[in-house]
Every structure is written in structure tokens, then in C-alpha cells.
Amino acid sequence: MNVNTAAVSGxxxxxxxxxxxxxxxxxxDRPFMSKSTWKSRQEQVSTVFQEVANKEMEKAxxxxxxxxxxCVDVD
Structure with missing residues (x-):
């Protein structure tokens, strides 16, 4: 994971x-990414977050x- 993606994820x-x-x-005192880079990374991270959340909900x-x-507790 590159530093921009890691920063957005965190x-x-x-x-x-x-x-x-x-x-x-x-x-x-570090350089920062552009707004377009932020949006791109945010979309990537959001997609991964959603995929992981869906898998965890299915497992649960x-x-x-x-x-x-x-427990024989089924309707």
C-alpha cells in the first residue's frame, strides 16, 4: 500500500x-496529496472497506x- 492510500485509509x-x-x-512539514489524488484513494479505500464489511456480515x-x-431457536 502506498503512503497516500495508507494516509487516506487511516x-x-x-x-x-x-x-x-x-x-x-x-x-x-510534509508535502500533501492533491484533492484529486485524495478522492481517487478514498474511492479505492471505500470499496475495500465495503467488501470487507459485506464479507464480515455474511460470516456473522x-x-x-x-x-x-x-440452540433450537429457529422460527
């Missing part, structure tokens, strides 16, 4: 946006169904 995880991350990079539903059958 900032999304803690709720920072483009401006806030830019301020953080400025405080570090399957696990829940297995537990319900074991």
Missing part, C-alpha cells in the same frame, strides 16, 4: 477528512444461523 478510520489530514501533514449471519440451530 484518516477515514479515525474520521478525518481531506482538510484535517492536510493540516496534520502541514504540522509535520452464517455463524448466527449455526448457533440458532444448535
Amino acid at each position: 484518516s477515514m478510520a479515525i474520521g478525518l477528512g481531506f482538510s484535517q489530514l492536510g493540516e496534520f501533514f502541514a504540522a509535520l 449471519a452464517k455463524d448466527g444461523a449455526i448457533l440458532a440451530r444448535k
Whole structure:
């Protein structure tokens, strides 16, 4: 994962946006990515986040169904 993608991923995880991350990079005296690069990376990261979330929800539903059958708690 390149540094821009990692920065966007981390900032999304803690709720920072483009401006806030830019301020953080400025405080570090480091160059920051352009708005178009940010948007591109954000779309990539959002897609991966969504795919992982969907897989985890499917797994949780399957696990829940297995537990319900074991407990004979199925409607």
C-alpha cells in the first residue's frame, strides 16, 4: 500500500477528512496529496472497506444461523 492510500485509509478510520489530514501533514512539514489524488484513494479505500464489511456480515449471519440451530431457536 502506498503512503497516500495508507494516509487516506487511516484518516477515514479515525474520521478525518481531506482538510484535517492536510493540516496534520502541514504540522509535520510534509508535502500533501492533491484533492484529486485524495478522492481517487478514498474511492479505492471505500470499496475495500465495503467488501470487507459485506464479507464480515455474511460470516456473522452464517455463524448466527449455526448457533440458532444448535440452540433450537429457529422460527
